[in-house]
Amino acid sequence: MKKIIFFNLLIIIIIFLSFEFFLRFFNIISIQGYEKNSFYRENNIQYHPPNTLKKIMGKKMKTDNNGFRIPLKKFNYNNDLETILVLGDSVSFGIAVEEKKTFIGILRNKLEKNFYNASVSGHRIQDYAFLLKKYNEQFPQIKEFLIILCLNDILSESGLLNKEELDEKGKKNYFTKYFNKSFFIKINFYLREKSTVFNLAKAVGTQNVKRHYNYITPYYDDEFMLKSYEDNLKKMINYSNLNKINIKFVLLPYKYQIKKKCAPELMRPQNQIKKLFNKLNYPLFDFSQDFCDKDNNSKLILNFDPMHLSSSGHEFVSELLIKKGIIN
Numbered sequence: 001m002k003k004i005i006f007f008n009l010l011i012i013i014i015i016f017l018s019f020e021f022f023l024r025f026f027n028i029i030s031i032q033g034y035e036k037n038s039f040y041r042e043n044n045i046q047y048h049p050p051n052t053l054k055k056i057m058g059k060k061m062k063t064d065n066n067g068f069r070i071p072l073k074k075f076n077y078n079n080d081l082e083t084i085l086v087l088g089d090s091v092s093f094g095i096a097v098e099e100k101k102t103f104i105g106i107l108r109n110k111l112e113k114n115f116y117n118a119s120v121s122g123h124r125i126q127d128y129a130f131l132l133k134k135y136n137e138q139f140p141q142i143k144e145f146l147i148i149l150c151l152n153d154i155l156s157e158s159g160l161l162n163k164e165e166l167d168e169k170g171k172k173n174y175f176t177k178y179f180n181k182s183f184f185i186k187i188n189f190y191l192r193e194k195s196t197v198f199n200l201a202k203a204v205g206t207q208n209v210k211r212h213y214n215y216i217t218p219y220y221d222d223e224f225m226l227k228s229y230e231d232n233l234k235k236m237i238n239y240s241n242l243n244k245i246n247i248k249f250v251l252l253p254y255k256y257q258i259k260k261k262c263a264p265e266l267m268r269p270q271n272q273i274k275k276l277f278n279k280l281n282y283p284l285f286d287f288s289q290d291f292c293d294k295d296n297n298s299k300l301i302l303n304f305d306p307m308h309l310s311s312s313g314h315e316f317v318s319e320l321l322i323k324k325g326i327i328n
Contacts, residue, residue, distance in 0.1 A: 030057050030096040030302060039120070045130060046122045056121075057096040066138075069117040071099045083114035084327065085135055087128050088148035090121035091252060091308055101311040103318040107327060110318070116142070125153040129232040132247070133239060143244065146327070147236075149251045150307060151269045152212075154219045154229055212306035213256035213266070220269040230276045237282050248326050249277070252309075252317075253288035255301040262292035287320055 034056040039046050048067040053060060064070045064077075077083075086092055086104055094102030094117075104115045118135060128147055136142070219225050240247045251273060257266045270288050277284040291297055300313035309317065321327040 030305075032057055039122075043130070045127050046120045048120055059096055059098060062099070066116070066118075067120075069093060069099060069104075069119070071105065077114045079114075081112055081114045082144070083116060083139070083142045084144045084146055085116040085118055085139065085142050086146045086148065087123070087131055087135075088119035089123040089150055089153065090119070091150050092148035093117065093119035093121060094314060095121065095308055096302055096305075097309065097311050097314060101314055103309075103314040103321065106315060106318040107321065110322070111327065113327075119148070123153070124155055125149075125229050125232045126156075128153075129235040129239075132236050132245075136239075136243060136245060143246055145240075145245060145247045146321075147247060147249050149249055149273070151216050151220075151254055152307075154216070154225055154269075156225070156228070208304055209255045209259070209306050213254045216254070217269060220272045226272060226276070229273075230279070233276060233280055233282070237280055249282075249284050250317075250321070250326065251284060251286045251288065252307070253291050254307050255298075255305065257288065258291050258297050258301065262289055285324060285326055287317065290320055291316075 035054045037049065038052075038054040038056055038061070040049055041047070048061075048063045048069070050063055050065045050067045052067075053062050053072075055061070060072055062070055062072050092102075092104070094104070099105045100109070102117075104117045107113070108115050116135075116139075118131065123131075132145060132147075135145075236247060239245070251270065253262070253270070257263075260266055267288070270286055274284060274286065291300055294300060294316065300310060300316055302308045302310050302313075
């Protein structure tokens with residue numbers, strides 16, 4: 001009996017390890033999570049530490065002395081070139097994608113411009129309003145800002161949960177809907193950083209792509225949240241006009257919307273955001289339909305991921321930014 005149990009257990013372990021190897025080798029799903037001290041928080045806004053080298057979602061990430069993402073190999077900005085500063089969250093940061101394959105890395109190689117990637121996971125619309133002023137004062141020579149909007153920017157709390165904050169009393173964020181005990185959150189952190197099998201099972205079992213879309217959509221029926229969104233947009237627009245800064249806003253869709261070819265009933269978030277921009281008489285570049293019209297568009301987003309761009313998605317965004325005259 002003991003031998004039977006032992007051999008059965010051994011077979012299960014071999015199958016598990018083989019499947020783990022298969023998922024990693026073919027890059028079917030990414031390792032999740034990030035190394036300790038990959039972020040710090042100031043004024044309730046998330047930043048990357050300056051001059052650091054960390055792993056985030058299985059990919060190495062390097063920052064300059066401002067905490068902005070830069071290529072891993074020897075890199076220096078050319079101060080004689082025009083600089084564009086990019087604000088955004090984990091999508092424009094380019095998690096799980098090499099820096100040179102992000103749309104910022106691609107544009108840097110295509111165009112004679114500097115790109116400061118100030119994007120950080122968990123950033124929200126109110127953070128952009130604060131950071132616009134902060135970085136304009138820090139870099140007065142920069143007159144062009146590109147802000148990459150995602151649907152979850154409407155959230156009032158950061159979507160990123162730091163390991164260092166797990167034991168804080170009363171902490172509430174996106175994850176508390178599913179894991180309301182720090183013990184279970186710690187298990188989730190550990191497994192998502194170590195096992196692609198766990199990440200696949202979690203993504204499929206919880207219908208990750210659909211779940212994230214369904215979670216965020218009700219916020220666009222909330223008048224208080226929409227008013228807050230509008231107020232922060234107004235702050236940025238007024239500040240840019242006063243200080244003669246050129247801000248361009250780009251909106252990206254969720255994978256669930258792309259899969260459904262931008263079915264009208266799924267586009268309420270985009271429609272609400274467009275109404276706010278129209279009300280403020282300011283242009284918005286919405287890439288949602290471009291994504292939905294693209295052949296093999298499922299490849300534009302990471303496998304089993306609700307919103308983060310794949311290397312193909314980053315390349316597509318770089319093409320759209322140039323084609324639409326947003327960056328030239």
